[in-house]
Each structure stands twice: as structure tokens, then as C-alpha cells.
């Protein structure tokens with residue numbers, strides 16, 4: 360099982376998918392037929408590539424709650440001492456409802472990077488430019504890793520296909536984080552140029568907070584883009 | 586990667602100033618970069634940061650104001666015009682955003698063109714062109730004209746033209762800029778495969794998802810390399826605790 364190192368460091372993944380999606384995912388997997396805890400965990404991870412590792416205790420406690428709520432029932436033992444579980448009709452209905460309902464985007468997930476940047480921009484003496492670059496580089500490293508894993512995956516197996524879709528989701532998130540960082544950098548540089556223009560006194564030493572080089576001239580020279 | 590081998594491309598403290606005095610633009614300010622066989626290096630940066638200047642200097646189409654550029658161990662500064670032109674034809678392949686195929690020539694003829702310009706006989710040049718198209722998995726396009734191909738197909742032919750013969754260095758300026766995301770990704774897979782087979786390539790791109798196919802990503806800001814990112818060694822993929 361391949362584990363993905365360093366989820367994009369935006370903090371939004373601490374509780375990936377939340378317990379609800381684990382509960383529903385396990386229930387949905389039982390639609391394929393009765394399974395025991397270790398099997399369920401393996402099937403979950405086959406589809407998500409170990410992106411969100413589950414421990415088997417979590418699987419059994421989830422099964423216990425699903426049983427209490429009448430969504431799964433125990434089916435005895437498979438002959439080798441494994442306690443088997445199957446979905447009840449109420450469980451199957453709950454799965455149908457889960458698939459039919461969009462995932463809520465209620466509150467923005469607590470995004471450590473956005474919070475960090477918002478604070479850094481206002482606290483004096485922080486080299487925001489360096490912070491942005493460091494983050495961009497780290498996120499790019501993660502993106503390179505996802506891409507290498509994707510390049511290796513064989514898409515003719517449905518579980519591998521499922522896992523490359525999870526990888527794609529990570530690729531899109533990392534890519535959008537990099538675009539957002541580019542955007543922040545452009546806006547901060549522009550703000551700095553405007554500030555320098557408003558204080559025409561030659562004593563203005565541009566703070567190094569946004570840009571590593573010394574230039575205060577407009578960044579995007581006309582004709583520079585090709 | 587291959588740090589012990591000889592760099593296919595080496596830039597040492599390269600500066601490039603465009604214009605003079607009041608209109609002076611410092612397009613590159615002390616850029617050093619080495620690219621080894623089998624490496625794909627992506628260059629990212631805002632527009633005007635010097636990416637195209639870097640590529641044209643690397644390929645000998647433009648000369649640095651100071652600093653040195655070596656391709657396969659030869660210092661471009663030590664070559665005369667004819668020598669540089671010859672090196673460009675034999676060692677360096679270019680790929681542009683707008684494909685730049687000759688409309689009146691078929692895919693095979695386009696791919697053969699650099700060799701023919703270099704004096705290789707037509708038959709041998711065609712043979713090498715077909716081999717390049719074949720290696721890239723697009724031999725079926727050989728007899729099509731550019732207007733009979735999609736953008737993605739044209740770009741793949743342009744890559745065949747860039748690697749035809751024994752050329753070891755490919756320079757690509759926004760090769761996916763005119764393609765949709767999916768087609769762009771196919772072009773990147775192809776470039777990646779060429780590099781895995783030993784070619785060295787430098788590619789400029791805005792798109793992080795395309796840069797992510799590279800072994801290294803170099804970030805340019807105002808003519809300066811501000812950072813590089815490269816993936817972790819493979820062991821780290823299996824050992825999350827290393828992070």
C-alpha cells in the first residue's frame with residue numbers, strides 16, 4: 360500500500376472527509392456483499408490508495424454504531440473466526456440517499472494556509488514573499504509526487520481507477536493552491552507598488568516583505584508576455 | 586539526478602540585458618542551471634520574469650551579456666555563428682506554443698526537416714523521422730499535413746521534430762499553452778517518456794499540473810532563480826514518517 364506523504368499543507372485534510380463519509384463509505388462497500396472489518400478496511404484503502412488510512416479499531420467501532428442504528432446486521436462467522444456484516448434494507452436505503460445528496464459546503468474548512476497568510480500580511484516584519492515562495496515550492500513537491508503516482512497507476516482496474524480519481528482530486532487542490540499563491544503574490548506586489556507611488560519621497564526603501572529583488576518598477580512590462 | 590554525469594546544458598552566472606541606459610531591462614540576473622541526461626526541468630514564473638530569454642540563450646538563439654552557456658560540454662561563446670547554428674541543428678530541438686510546423690509539408694517531412702537542413706540525404710532523413718514518430722507512437726500521422734491534425738497531434742509531431750536524429754536537448758516554451766488540459770497532459774506524458782529514455786529537456790509552463798511532470802521545477806522572478814523544487818527520494822513515498 361502506497362502512503363501519500365505530506366498532504367498539501369493547507370490543513371484542510373486533518374479529518375479528511377469526516378467521520379460521516381467513512382461511515383457511509385463502509386456501508387456502501389457492504390452493498391457488494393457481506394464482509395468483515397479487515398476486509399472493509401482493505402477495500403476502502405484500495406479505492407483511496409491509503410490517502411486516508413483507517414485503523415481497524417475505527418472500522419469496528421463504526422460497524423458497531425451502524426449495527427446499533429439498524430443499518431447493518433451481523434451475519435455470524437465466516438468459518439475462520441471473522442465476524443461478518445451485511446447491510447440491512449435500511450442501510451441500503453441510507454447508501455442510496457448518500458449518493459443522491461450533494462456533499463455540503465457549509466463553512467469553509469479551516470484552512471491553515473489562508474489563515475497564516477492573512478495574519479502574516481498584517482504582522483510587521485514578516486517576509487511574506489519568502490513565505491509564499493516556500494509554500495509554493497512545498498506544494499509543487501507534493502504535486503510532483505501525486506503526478507508520479509498517477510503516472511504509475513494502471514487505469515484498467517476499477518479500484519486503481521478509483522484511486523487515480525482520488526489522486527486527481529489532490530492534483531486539482533494542489534494546483535488551485537499554487538494559483539492562489541501566485542494571485543496573492545501579484546496582488547501584494549501591486550499593493551507595494553501603489554504604496555511606493557503614494558509616498559514619492561526618495562527615502563522610501565521598499566520593505567522586502569513581498570519581493571526578493573530590489574525593483575519597485577511595474578512587474579509586468581508591456582510586451583513582456585509572449 | 587545523474588549529478589555525476591556530464592550536463593547536457595549548463596548555464597553559469599548568465600546575465601542578459603536588453604536595451605540600453607534608460608530603456609535597459611535586466612532579463613536575466615545571474616542564472617545558473619545544469620540539466621543532465623534524462624532530466625526534465627520545468628521553469629515557472631510570472632510573465633516578464635525571463636523564461637523565454639532563458640530558453641533562447643540556452644539554445645544559442647540569443648547570447649548572454651555575461652556568463653557562459655555550454656551544450657554537451659561545448660561553450661557556445663567559443664563558437665562562431667556557423668558553429669552555433671550547426672550545434673543548434675544537431676544538438677538542440679525547439680518546441681513552441683504554436684507548433685510551428687511547415688504547412689506545406691507532411692508530419693514526416695516536418696520531422697525530417699532539421700536533418701535535411703543539416704545535409705542528411707532525403708531517404709536517411711525520412712527514415713530517422715519515421716523512427717522518431719514511431720518512438721512517440723504517432724507513426725500513423727506520418728503522411729498527414731498540419732491542417733489535417735488536431736493541436737495535440739501537431740504538438741506531438743513538433744516534439745518528434747525536436748528529438749529527430751541524436752539530439753539530446755529539447756527546449757520547449759509553453760508547449761501546452763495552446764492545448765486543452767487533457768491534450769496538454771498527453772504531450773507531457775510523451776515528453777516525460779522521452780526524458781526517461783535519456784533526453785534532457787527544459788520546459789517553460791504556467792501550469793503547475795504540467796510542471797509537476799518534471800524532475801525539478803525552477804522558479805524565476807525578475808530574472809533570478811528564487812527556488813527549486815524536486816520530489817522526495819522514492820523511499821519517502823513509502824515512509825511517511827520521513828516528512
Ligand SMILES: Nc1ncnc2c1ncn2[C@@H]1O[C@H](COP(=O)(O)OP(=O)(O)O)[C@@H](O)[C@H]1O
Nearest residue numbers: 580582583584603612632633634635636637638
Ligand atoms: N528583445 C527584447 N528587447 C527588449 N526587451 C526584451 C526583449 N525580450 C525580452 N525583453 C524583456 O525582458 C524581460 C523578460 O522577458 P521574457 O524572457 O520574454 O519573459 P517571459 O518569457 O518570462 O515572459 C521582459 O521585461 C521583457 O520585456
Ligand SMILES: [Mg+2]
Nearest residue numbers: 584585636637
Ligand atoms: Mg515567454
